[in-house]
Amino acid sequence: MWDNATIMMLVKETGTTLFITLTSTVFAYVLGLPMGILLVVTAKDGLRPNAAVYKILNAVVYKVLDVLVNVVRSVPFLILLMLLIPFTRLVVGKSYGPAATIVPLTIAAAPFIARLVESSLLEVDKGVIEAAQSMGAGRAAIVWKVLLAEARPSLIVGATIALGTILGYSAMAGVVGGGGLGDVAIRYGYYRYQADIMIVTVVLLVIMVQILQVIGTKLSKKLDKRITG
Amino acid sequence: MRTETETMIQVKDVGKTFIGKENTVEALKGINLDIHKGEIYGIIGMSGAGKSTLVRCLNFLEKPTTGTVVVEGKDLAALSGKELRQMRMQIAMIFQHFNLLMQRTVLDNICFPLEIAGQKKRKARQRAKELLEIVGLSEKAGAYPAQLSGGQKQRVAIARALATNPKILLCDEATSALDPTTTKSILALLKDINEKYGITIIIITHEMAVVQEICTHVAIIDGGCLAETGTVEEVFTRPRTRAAKKLVFQGGTESGEIGRNLATGKRCIRIVFKENSSFEPVIGNMVLACKEPANILLADTKDIGGVAHGQMILQLPEDGAVAEKMIAYLKERKLEVEELEHYVG
CATH class of the missing domain: 3.30.70.260 (ACT domain)
Structure with missing residues (x-):
């Protein structure tokens, strides 16, 4: 049973899982990062200018984002996966395979990432933001040079968490023939009662999460200049 | 006493009310102040007196509810967002907790306001190095704030504040987190800067000792109102109001403690x-x-x-x-x- 074909398949599907996970994470950040920034900037004590128009606009943007994030996050991924099939078909042309998995994964992960980014940015010392304002920094400069730069170690920790979670979700995509290790585990382990293959895929998934976690933690520590010595 | 010099900051009838959900707080009421070029102006009061709010009204980090703040002849309320940001480059500020960027080196921290002002990186670094020399921290250029002591951090903050050649320096409890010796050296540095570059300095503090040490003028703020203003000598020698006496006699602590157990009626x-x-x-x-x-x-x-x-x-x-x-x-x-x-x- 441990013939070449099986091993080759496991290697290939490991690659597929990595591809799905990394691509989905990148796309999810493209959507989630601006959402997270917007949530912080438009929050009640955020970087709003004094004008009343902005206050109302910010309140609206914040509320809409806040509700959207909560709604998407409370729909179970498996159901979201099904619900999004028409949309997925519209975007990538088909509703199965690795590329088709990326679409629902991105949409499910973006609000989660928005929250991670939001909480990282909220950790930035309000005093430092005030100092930047006192120097005449505008909102864009504060977002780029203060919020994102100062929150960098925390953002990396967040990205590590996001990668781990998306990797876990990607296994679920096996249900819609998404490919990857999750797909293998279900097809071989569940439908064909090959428990050993299922165990191997689980072990592979665990190893991948471990590696990501170690790299993320190391990188964050290395880049955090608040830690001395 | 006061020589006729250029008015730097004019505060007219400034009031600030914070409206909360359940209660409104009148943090400032009818504040009038004239601060002239080159003065070291102390604003002293107990905590909660409104002094931090007042100093934030001077660069519009807090927008006053009523009244006007005029800096160098310009009414801050009349400025556009961009003009206000330009103006703030002339009004530097240092803080009790230093507020340095923790992920940047000392040198890059000092470059920060220059970056905002749109200066070229090489020129900014050159200027930052000069400033580090002024505050006596040249050897720490590559260090990160977490590796510095409180006094060193405040020196970096001062260098950063001076980067854009401001005309005014606001100090919000700048020495309150420092020990007495360090406080002295920071105050000496501020005085030096005031004399060398003619920067008008406004110092917010709750410690009379700080005012005595370097200020030329002082305003005493109590419960959101100005209790007394004048030269430090005037106020220190002849405090007129209760708030002033409280601060002058006890160096900022509650009065009455010492005499409480003694026989009354003695002069x-x-x-x-x-x-x-x-x-x-x-x-x-x-x-x-x-x-x-x-x-x-x-x-x-x-x-x-x-x-x-x-x-x-x-x-x-x-x-x-x-x-x-x-x-x-x-x-x-x-x-x-x-x-x-x-x-x-």
């Missing part, structure tokens, strides 16, 4: 040292001359270049004649003597 006087020699034992001599002891309730004097500066509060003997003799003796020694009505009890 207390406050004496101010300004020109007496530090080497002359004035009180000792007075006691010997009058042959009665006087009780020292408070003494806060220091030697500045051989001259005694500071104040004392004495409790005089019951005997009225002796007490009068003591007052006369002290007045003869060219000390300011002031009778305190309700100091004890």
